[in-house]
Amino acid sequence: MVSVDSSGRMVLAALLDSVPMTRPELASRTSLSRPTISEVVRRLVEIGLIVDAGVRRGRPGRVPTYYRLAPTAGYVVAVDVGGDNLRVAAADMSGTVCFEQRQATRGAGAGRVAAQVARMIASATNAVGEQLGRLRRVGVSAPGAVHADGRTMSAARNLGEDGPFDLITPLEARVDAPIVLENNVNLAALGERWRGHALDVATFAFLAVGAGIGMGLVHNGELVRGAHGAAGEVAYLPLPGSVPPGQRAGRGKAQLADEAGAYGVLAALDARRSWPGTRPSSVEELFAQAAAGVPAARDLVEAEARQLGLTIASACAIFDPELVVLGGGVGRNPLLLPTVRDTVNAYAPFPPRIETSALGEAASLTGALFVALQAARAELLRAVSGPDGG
């Protein structure tokens, strides 16, 4: 008798890519024999994990049956928790997104945010209904450093929390699935690797510039978190022109690169005494004026781009990525790209490719979907042998 253990996993793993396959195809893909594949497929159909998906006609020989992942194999939900917006998405086990929603963040503090997140997850599960089976995993993207326990996070100023706090526990009480928490920038990096510009890139960095600034690093396809979950905290880079710590107000040890976020850009804007025409009141307006050719606006944008260039040059000297993806509300503005590239080329001995995010606002959410799917699939593969095996 055949296992449905290691071979079952191989077959299921092959079918998780959502492409239906015939048994001979599965045999050559897994390099198992056809009898073994038949046995495994029979068991997986019995368990309800895969289903018949019609036959293939038109070629000589007996018609083979296609098999694919059962639609009821389960689904995952991802949440991107931002200071301004909450985003939710749901996808089936093959990764096809079947629900999306966006809401303004109402209220601050872990408790209120958790409550709103739980409601959004509930509306996602309601929308999906029973047709996709059960909810297998929830991926949560949030700004701030995630501790080693995978539950606590700190430095999430955007969410109105300064100290360490726990977003997971209040969620677990209201959600019937394991929850994976990860930093939003790290997830944006994984998102770009899954469905963005870093498709086949093993070693790259995602530079997110929004209200603040942060970098997500991927090495040989796996996330670099650092010993304290602080890898990619480039706000703490000592850069040329930066003011030594202790001589700065407010942000603790954060260095010059912190000024590259929207806060910093607006501060630089305020510092300008005169402005030709109407003074921009947001970073978007500043970029619009720069695009329209207002010299003062172009100056600020150039200065910003140089900062980002120095940040990337530092990353190259340490990490030497093959590609750097620029993202975040500020960072993904294409106006920055030429000066960023020039600056990096001037400093780095082996300049990486530099692109703006292919996923835009959805990068972190896509990454959260990815980690949720990964975890759910791994659990599914383990579960194949677990229950009893037959």
Add this chain to the structure above:
Amino acid sequence: MVSVDSSGRMVLAALLDSVPMTRPELASRTSLSRPTISEVVRRLVEIGLIVDAGVRRGRPGRVPTYYRLAPTAGYVVAVDVGGDNLRVAAADMSGTVCFEQRQATRGAGAGRVAAQVARMIASATNAVGEQLGRLRRVGVSAPGAVHADGRTMSAARNLGEDGPFDLITPLEARVDAPIVLENNVNLAALGERWRGHALDVATFAFLAVGAGIGMGLVHNGELVRGAHGAAGEVAYLPLPGSVPPGQRAGRGKAQLADEAGAYGVLAALDARRSWPGTRPSSVEELFAQAAAGVPAARDLVEAEARQLGLTIASACAIFDPELVVLGGGVGRNPLLLPTVRDTVNAYAPFPPRIETSALGEAASLTGALFVALQAARAELLRAVSGPDGG
């Protein structure tokens, strides 16, 4: 019949740690049954990879036989190619060093260096003789960036080569074993992880400060090379006070951190117009005067330590290591440590542990031994199933 395939590898892998083991011990270690272990051991003894190592007396019960790796299982040789010195070491498959030698580097250029290296390898193999079996692998440590092909390297100014050059091909003609080439700083990092201060540390950095400066990064136990083999090239870090590229003479794009090497320190020394007492003519003398309390010398050492601190702070902002090991002729001087630590603590939000190298001058050589051993062991494990299997 038992495989000597997967189980054979498990047994051999257990015995590679050089600790002799009895068959019951092997059984519990590999979680295989005693009959299986007996069968596997019989085959490995037949092949000549392991040998009887006496019996254990003194405990109740039948006396068990110890087995260990055969002394004739082979050996590896490591070479550390430096601008001033060549070092060679040989070790048996269990990692016990049984030969060491040092020579001044005579002549420059790939050709001459390769010839001298080949002679040293030959003297190592002669010293070892036939008693350890055959030479299985040679590990070579060299300054400079190793290309993706694992053969070519560039930027090895210390060896009198500027452009890319190939040290491996001329060696292969004179050495009867596969050769592994790796950057000396990367190898120093691996050395510290194998037999130094980073024993159980998964994510750390080795900062080498000698003539130049370079960093070796280890993430989850594996080397971070970067997309162009340029990870850890911290000479290119843009730091506070650094002069933009193009405004500097000589070293291309290299930034301020380059001044942290011995060249830079001596340049700073020369820039001082007056000096109390006899002006030091080497970095060693400078440190000696600083230790003796000469204020000007202390100033220079402090400045150097601050540079290193900023470099490490940059690495923390990007990579967030758990530990940083200071090495190299300049870097391992303990006089630097307090100021380095203070500077890092001032800048980094999560300061890593900082230690001076436990292996000193031998760090790179130890790392070269390690990669040679790793490669030789992997090949040995593959070979167990290869030849025929019985």
Add this chain to the structure above:
DNA sequence: GGGCATTAGGTAGGCTGCTTAACAAAAACT
């Protein structure tokens, strides 16, 4: 020194998870 407890090592038989070989079934091609 003899019996007993304890541990090592060997043998026999059996089970699991595959394999290959052979065959039956069902389509396209001629």
Add this chain to the structure above:
DNA sequence: AGTTTTTGTTAAGCAGCCTACCTAATGCCC
């Protein structure tokens, strides 16, 4: 209609382990 081609099933077998049981050889205790 017959041939070719591919799919799917069945039967038999084998590799690589395991368990159960047995024998061998020691230390310990009286």
